Amino acid sequence: xxxxxxxxxxxxxxxxxxxxxxxxxxxxxxxxxxxxxxxxxxxxxxxxxxxxxxxxxxxxxxxxxxxxxxxxxxxxxxxxxxxxxxxxxxxxxxxxxxxxxxxxxxxxxxxxxxxxxxxxxxxxxxxxxxxxxxxxxxxxxxxxxxxxxxxxxxxxxxxxxxxxxxxxxxxxxxxxxxxxxxxxxxxxxxxxxxxxxxxxxxxxxxxxxxxxxxxxxxxxxxxxxxxxxxxxxxxxxxxxxxxxxxxxxxxxxxxxxxxxxxxxxxxxxxxxxxxxxxxxxxxxxxxxxxxxxxxxxxxxxxxxxxxxxxxxxxxxxxxxxxxxxxxxxxxxxxxxxxxxxxxxxxxxxxxxxxxxxxxxxxxxxxxxxxxxxxxxxxxxxxxxxxxxxxxxxxxxxxxxxxxxxxxxxxxxxxxxxxxx
Amino acid sequence: xxxxxxxxxxxxxxxxxxxxxxxxxxxxxxxxxxxxxxxxxxxxxxxxxxxxxxxxxxxxxxxxxxxxxxxxxxxxxxxxxxxxxxxxxxxxxxxxxxxxxxxxxxxxxxxxxxxxxxxxxxxxxxxxxxxxxxxxxxxxxxxxxxxxxxxxxxxxxxxxxxxxxxxxxxxxxxxxxxxxxxxxxxxxxxxxxxxxxxxxxxxxxxxxxxxxxxxxxxxxxxxxxxxxxxxxxxxxxxxxxxxxxxxxxxxxxxxxxxxxxxxxxxxxxxxxxxxxxxxxxxxxxxxxxxxxxxxxxxxxxxxxxxxxxxxxxxxxxxxxxxxxxxxxxxxxxxxxxxxxxxxxxxxxxxxxxxxxxxxxxxxxxxxxxxxxxxxxxxxxxxxxxxxxxxxxxxxxxxxxxxxxxxxxxxxxxxxxxxxx
Numbered sequence: 001x002x003x004x005x006x007x008x009x010x011x012x013x014x015x016x017x018x019x020x021x022x023x024x025x026x027x028x029x030x031x032x033x034x035x036x037x038x039x040x041x042x043x044x045x046x047x048x049x050x051x052x053x054x055x056x057x058x059x060x061x062x063x064x065x066x067x068x069x070x071x072x073x074x075x076x077x078x079x080x081x082x083x084x085x086x087x088x089x090x091x092x093x094x095x096x097x098x099x100x101x102x103x104x105x106x107x108x109x110x111x112x113x114x115x116x117x118x119x120x121x122x123x124x125x126x127x128x129x130x131x132x133x134x135x136x137x138x139x140x141x142x143x144x145x146x147x148x149x150x151x152x153x154x155x156x157x158x159x160x161x162x163x164x165x166x167x168x169x170x171x172x173x174x175x176x177x178x179x180x181x182x183x184x185x186x187x188x189x190x191x192x193x194x195x196x197x198x199x200x201x202x203x204x205x206x207x208x209x210x211x212x213x214x215x216x217x218x219x220x221x222x223x224x225x226x227x228x229x230x231x232x233x234x235x236x237x238x239x240x241x242x243x244x245x246x247x248x249x250x251x252x253x254x255x256x257x258x259x260x261x262x263x264x265x266x267x268x269x270x271x272x273x274x275x276x277x278x279x280x281x282x283x284x285x286x287x288x289x290x291x292x293x294x295x296x297x298x299x300x301x302x303x304x305x306x307x308x309x310x311x312x313x314x315x316x317x318x319x320x321x322x323x324x325x326x327x328x329x330x331x332x333x334x335x336x337x338x339x340x341x342x343x344x345x346x347x348x349x350x351x352x353x354x355x356x357x358x359x360x361x362x363x364x365x366x367x368x369x370x371x372x373x374x375x376x377x378x379x380x381x382x383x384x385x386x387x388x389x390x391x392x393x394x395x396x397x398x399x400x401x402x403x404x405x406x407x408x409x410x411x412x413x414x415x416x417x418x419x420x
Numbered sequence: 421x422x423x424x425x426x427x428x429x430x431x432x433x434x435x436x437x438x439x440x441x442x443x444x445x446x447x448x449x450x451x452x453x454x455x456x457x458x459x460x461x462x463x464x465x466x467x468x469x470x471x472x473x474x475x476x477x478x479x480x481x482x483x484x485x486x487x488x489x490x491x492x493x494x495x496x497x498x499x500x501x502x503x504x505x506x507x508x509x510x511x512x513x514x515x516x517x518x519x520x521x522x523x524x525x526x527x528x529x530x531x532x533x534x535x536x537x538x539x540x541x542x543x544x545x546x547x548x549x550x551x552x553x554x555x556x557x558x559x560x561x562x563x564x565x566x567x568x569x570x571x572x573x574x575x576x577x578x579x580x581x582x583x584x585x586x587x588x589x590x591x592x593x594x595x596x597x598x599x600x601x602x603x604x605x606x607x608x609x610x611x612x613x614x615x616x617x618x619x620x621x622x623x624x625x626x627x628x629x630x631x632x633x634x635x636x637x638x639x640x641x642x643x644x645x646x647x648x649x650x651x652x653x654x655x656x657x658x659x660x661x662x663x664x665x666x667x668x669x670x671x672x673x674x675x676x677x678x679x680x681x682x683x684x685x686x687x688x689x690x691x692x693x694x695x696x697x698x699x700x701x702x703x704x705x706x707x708x709x710x711x712x713x714x715x716x717x718x719x720x721x722x723x724x725x726x727x728x729x730x731x732x733x734x735x736x737x738x739x740x741x742x743x744x745x746x747x748x749x750x751x752x753x754x755x756x757x758x759x760x761x762x763x764x765x766x767x768x769x770x771x772x773x774x775x776x777x778x779x780x781x782x783x784x785x786x787x788x789x790x791x792x793x794x795x796x797x798x799x800x801x802x803x804x805x806x807x808x809x810x811x812x813x814x815x816x817x818x819x820x821x822x823x824x825x826x827x828x829x830x831x832x833x834x835x836x837x838x839x840x
Contacts, residue, residue, distance in 0.1 A: 048738075051556055054565060094539045105532045108728070112525045119514045119820065121697040136471055145474060155575040155700065155724035162582045166610040186720045190586040192612045277541040278727025280575065300606045304575040306726045307698025308528070318468070400539065 003038050007046035010036070015055050015066055026056050026064040086379030087409040092277065093400025095336070098329050099276055103321065104312070111311035122303035122310065125294075126153025126283070130314035134269075134283050137317050142242065143259035144267050150291045155280040155304035157241065157270060158183060163301055164239070164266065164284065165191040167293045168204065175202035181241070205231065208241040209257055221255070228261040237287070241268045263287060271313065274325060281305050281313055333399050340398035343410045348417060374416040380409070423458050427466035430456070435475050435486055446476050446484040506799030507829040512697065513820025515756070518749050519696055523741065524732070531731035542723035542730065545714075546573025546703070550734040554689075554703050557737050562662065563679035564687050570711045575700040575724035577661065577690060578603060583721055584659070584686065584704065585611040587713045588624065595622035601661070625651065628661040629677055641675070648681040657707070661688045683707060691733065694745060701725050701733055753819050760818035763830045768837060794836040800829070 011032075014020045027035065032043045047064055050056045057067045112118070125131065131148035138144040154160040161184055173194040176185050184206060189195045196202070205227070209219035219227075231238045240257040258267040270282035286294060294301070316322065344353050375382050383395045401409050431452075434440045447455065452463045467484055470476045477487045532538070545551065551568035558564040574580040581604060593614040596605050604626060609615045616622070625647070629639035639647075651658045660677040678687040690702040706714060714721070736742065764773050795802050803815045821829050 048556070049552055049568075054559075054567075088540070092541050096535060096539060099539075101532070101535050101538075105529070108528065108532055109525070112521070112528055115516060115521050118521075118696050118698045119516055119519075120508070121512050121692075132469055136468070139474075147474075155579070155726070156722050158722050159575070159579050159582070159724055162579070166606070170610075170612070183720050183722065186586070186717075190590075190611060192590070272541075276538050276727075278538045280724055280726050297606075300603050302576050302578050302603065304579055304700055304724050306575070306700050306729050307696075308729070309726055 004042045004045040004049070007032065007036060007038060007043055008049050011046065011050055012055055020066050022066050022068050024066045026050075026066060028063055084376075084379055085381045087405070087412065088381045088400050089394075089396045089398065089409070089413075090381055090383050091397030091399055092381070094277055095332060095399055095402070098332055098399075099325070104275070104316070107312040107316045108308065110315065111308045114311055117311065118307055122305070122307050124298045124301040124303055125149075125151065126303050126305060127307065127310040127314060130310045130317075131283075133314045133317040137322060138267070138269065138285070142256040142267075142269075144256055144285060145259075146267075146285045150286050150288070151283050152286060152294065153281060153283045153303065153305050153310065155282070155306075156272070157268060157282050158187065159304045160268065160282055160284045161187045163294070164286075164290075165193070166300075167286075167290050167297070168193075168237070172203035173201070174204040174206060176206050178206075178208055181206070181208065184241075202236060204237045204239065206239045206241065207257070208243045210242055224255070224257055224260055228257055228265075231261065231264050236264070238265045239268065240265055243268075243270070258285065266290065271322075274322065274329060275313075279309055279313070281309060336398050336401070336403070339403065340396070340401065340406055340410070343406055344413070347410050348414050351417065374419045375413075378412040378416045380412055380416060424462045424465040424469070427452065427456060427458060427463055428469050431466065431470055432475055440486050442486050442488050444486045446486060448483055504796075504799055505801045507825070507832065508801045508820050509814075509816045509818065509829070509833075510801055510803050511817030511819055512801070514697055515752060515819055515822070518752055518819070519745075524695070524736070527732040527736050528728065530735065531728045534731055537731060538727055542725070542727050544718045544721040544723055545569075545571065546723050546725060547727065547730040547734060550730045550737075551703075553734045553737040557742060558687070558689065558705070562676040562687075562689075564676055564705060565679075566687075566705045570706050570708070571703055572706060572714065573701060573703050573723065573725050573730065575702070575726075576692070577688060577702050578607065579724045580688060580702055580704045581607045583714070584706075584710075585613070586720075587706075587710050587717070588613075588657070592623035593621070594624040594626060596626045598626075598628055601626070601628065604661075622656060624657045624659065626659045626661065627677070628663045630662055644675070644677055644680055648677055648685075651681065651684050656684070658685045659688065660685055663688075663690070678705065686710065691742075694742065694749060695733075699729055699733070701729060756818050756821070756823070759823065760816070760821070760826055760830070763826055764833070767830045768834050771837065794839045795833075798832040798836045800832055800836060 011020070011026060020026060026032075026047070029040055029043045029047060032038075032047075033040045036043070047056065047058075051058055051064070054067055056064045058064055128148060130153060131151040134151055134153075135146055135148045138146070152160060152163060154163065165187060170192040171194075173196065174185075174188045176195065176197050179197050185195050188204075188206075193204075207219065207227070209224060227238065230236070238257055238261065242256060256267065258265045264287060266287060267285040268282065269284075272279055272282070341353055344351060375384075384392055398406065398409070431440070431446060440446065446452075446467070449460055449463045449467060452467075453460045456463070467476065467478075471478055471484070474487055476484045478484055548568060550573060551571040554571055554573075555566055555568045558566070572580060572583060574583065585607060590612040591614075593616065594605075594608045596615065596617050599617050605615050608624075608626075613624075627639065627647070629644060647658065650656070658677055658681065662676060676687065678685045684707060686707060687705040688702065689704075692699055692702070761773055764771060795804075804812055818826065818829070
C-alpha cells in the first residue's frame with residue numbers, strides 16, 4: 001500500500017470512529033508529516049484525496065476540517081483506485097530508453113510558443129501541416145499515396161472509428177477475422193452493425209494485416225492480393241489497421257493493402273506505440289467517397305487530438321525523427337525480448353517458450369491447476385490468451401521492463417506458475 | 421492568397437504545362453526564394469505541399485524532382501484547404517491576452533519532465549490525480565459532490581458522449597430541448613436512439629442549463645427544480661452539459677442540476693473554452709449505476725486526452741489558477757463585447773443590436789436582400805441564426821478580435837450588410 005493511502009486510511013478511520021468529530025480541525029499537513037514520519041507531499045496527497053472524497057474540507061489559510069459527511073457517505077462503496085502492478089508484461093509500458101525525452105520536450109516547447117495557433121480550434125480533420133507530414137511519411141514508408149484532405153487525425157483509433165461508423169451504413173455487416181480487437185468490435189456493435197468474425201460475405205472487413213493476432217502473424221502477400229481482389233469484386237470496404245507495422249523485425253514489411261488495392265480501402269495508423277503511450281495521435285485515410293461524406297458532415301465533428309502535440313509531432317516528423325525512432329525502438333525491443341526469453345528458459349525450464357515469429361513477444365505455455373490470480377498477487381500484469389486442456393498461454397511483452405529488473409520479473413513469473 | 425500558395429501554384433502550373441518534365445530537377449529552395457522574392461521558409465512550405473500532393477519528390481541531399489505524376493492525378497479533384505477568414509466572429513478564437521501562456525508553458529514543461537508517467541498509458545478514465553482535482557474543483561464551484569471514480573475524462577464532449585451512448589440503452593428516447601447542439605443530436609442518432617426536441621416523455625433529457633441557446637438564456641431555478649422532479653418521478657436520466665457556465669456575467673450562476681437532484685444526473689464540463697481551444701480536456705460525472713456499467717466494460721475504452729496535458733492541467737487546477745483564469749476571462753470578454761457593440765451602433769446605426777442577457781455575445785438584426793456569402797467575401801466568419809421576413813440575425817462573439825482591429829472588423833460587417 002502506498003504511503004499516502006496509509007495516511008488516507010488513518011485519517012478516514014479517525015473520522016469514521018468519531019475520534020475526529022464534524023468540524024474538528026484535522027492536524028496540519030506539517031504536523032501530520034511529523035507524527036507519521038512521512039513527507040509533507042505524502043500528507044498533502046492524502047489530504048487532497050480526503051477532500052475529494054468529501055471527508056474533510058479545506059478552508060483557505062485556516063487548514064483542513066472534518067466535513068459534515070453528508071457527501072462522504074456516498075463514496076463508501078467506491079474503491080480508491082490503486083494498482084499493485086510491479087511489472088506490466090502486456091506491452092502497455094514503454095522503455096525509458098526508447099524515447100528521447102529531451103528532443104520531444106524541445107518540439108513541445110516550440111509548439112507551445114506558437115500562441116497564435118493555439119488560440120483557435122483545430123480543423124475538424126486535424127492540423128493541415130500535420131496531415132501533410134503524415135501524407136509524406138506514409139507515402140515513403142508504406143507506399144500509401146493520398147492527399148492530406150483525405151487524412152483525418154484523432155486522439156487514438158477509437159475516436160476515428162466513431163467517425164467512420166457515423167459515415168457508414170449501419171445496416172452493413174462487419175467482419176473482424178482477427179478476432180482480438182474487442183474494442184473495435186464493440187464500437188461497430190454499439191452502432192448497430194452486424195458484427196461477426198467470419199471473413200466472407202461481409203460489406204466491411206476490418207483487418208490488421210501486419211499484426212493479425214497477438215502472436216504477430218503477418219498476412220502473407222498472396223492473402224493480401226486475394227483480399228484486395230475480393231473486396232473489389234464484391235464492393236466491400238476494407239479497413240486496414242496498420243497496427244505496429246513499425247515493429248516487425250523478422251520480416252521485410254509486406255506492402256500495405258492500401259498500396260495493393262485501388263480505392264476501397266481505409267488505412268489507419270497510430271503514433272502512440274512508436275513514441276509514447278501518453279501521446280494520443282492516430283490517423284485514418286478515407287476513400288474518396290467517404291471523404292466527401294465526411295466533408296458534408298464535418299460540422300458534426302470536432303478534432304480530439306490536442307493542438308500542441310499535433311504541432312510538435314508535425315515538426316518531429318518533418319525533421320525525420322520518426323524514422324530514427326523506429327529503428328531505435330526495433331533494435332532495443334529485439335534485444336530485450338531475446339534477453340527476457342533467455343532468462344525464462346533458464347529459470348522456468350519446464351515452460352515452453354517461443355519468440356513470436358514477427359513481433360517482440362514471447363509465447364509462454366505451461367500447465368495450470370488452480371486459478372490465474374497468482375499473477376496479480378505477484379505484481380504481474382499479463383495477457384492470458386488460452387487456457388484449455390490445463391494449458392495456459394501467456395503472451396509476454398517485456399518492452400517496459402528495465403534490464404536490471406528482468407531477473408525479478410522472471411522470478412515472480414516462476415513463483416506465480418508454481419502456485420497455479 | 422498566401423505567398424506559399426502562390427509558389428505552390430506557380431510550380432504546379434509549370435509541371436502541368438510540361439515546362440518542368442517528369443524527373444526534372446525543380447529549382448532549389450534557395451534559388452526559388454531568390455527568383456520569386458520570397459523567404460526560404462515560404463518556398464519550403466510550398467515544396468512540402470507539392471511533395472505531399474505528389475507533384476514533386478524529395479531526394480536526400482539532391483533536392484526536389486518532378487514526380488511521375490502517377491500519384492498526383494488523383495488529387496486534382498481535391499481542393500487545397502485554405503480559409504480566407506480574417507475575423508472569426510463565432511467565438512471560435514480566444515484572445516491572446518486571455519491566457520497566460522508563460523504560466524501554462526511552465527506547467528507543460530513540468531509535466532513533460534514526468535517521464536515515468538509518460539511511459540505508460542493513461543487509465544481509461546483518465547489520470548487519477550486530475551480526476552481528484554476536478555472533483556475538488558466542481559465541488560467548490562458548482563456544488564457537484566462526487567468521487568473521482570465517477571469522473572471520466574475525455575478529449576472533448578464528443579468522445580465522452582460516445583462512451584455514454586455505449587452505456588445507455590439505445591432503445592431509449594432522447595430529448596434535446598435546446599436544439600442547438602447538433603453534434604450531440606447526431607451522435608445519439610447514429611447510435612440508434614430516438615432523438616427529438618420535445619421535452620416530455622423522454623427517457624433521457626440533454627440540457628445545457630447555463631447556456632440554453634446561443635443567446636445565452638439560462639434555465640431559471642424554478643424550471644430546474646421541475647426538471648429534477650420530473651426526472652426523479654419518471655426515472656429519466658438528465659445529461660447536464662454545464663457548457664460555458666464560467667462565462668455567465670450578468671447573473672449569479674444558478675445551482676447545477678446535479679446539486680439539486682439526487683442521483684439520476686450526468687454532469688459534463690469542459691476546459692477548452694476557459695483555457696485554450698487547442699487543449700482538449702472535458703469530463704463527465706456518471707451516476708452510480710452508469711459508473712458500475714463503465715467499470716464492467718472499461719477494457720473497451722481507451723483514454724483520449726493526452727497525458728502531458730492531463731498532468732499539466734491537474735497541477736494548474738490544484739494551484740488555483742483556474743479560478744483566477746475564470747475571473748480574468750470574464751472581465752476581458754465583458755469589456756470587449758461592450759466596446760464592439762458600441763462600435764456597431766456607431767457605424768451601422770440601422771442595425772438593431774443587443775447584448776445577450778447572460779453571455780458575451782451581440783445579437784445583430786438587419787434586413788437582407790441577396791445572399792449571405794457577402795460575409796465570407798469580406799473575410800468574416802459569422803453564425804447566421806435566422807433569416808425569415810427578410811431579417812437576418814447574427815450572433816457575434818468578438819472575443820478573439822484584438823481591440824486595435826475592431827474598427828476593421830466592424831467596417832467589413834458594414835460593407836457586407838450594405839451588399840446583402
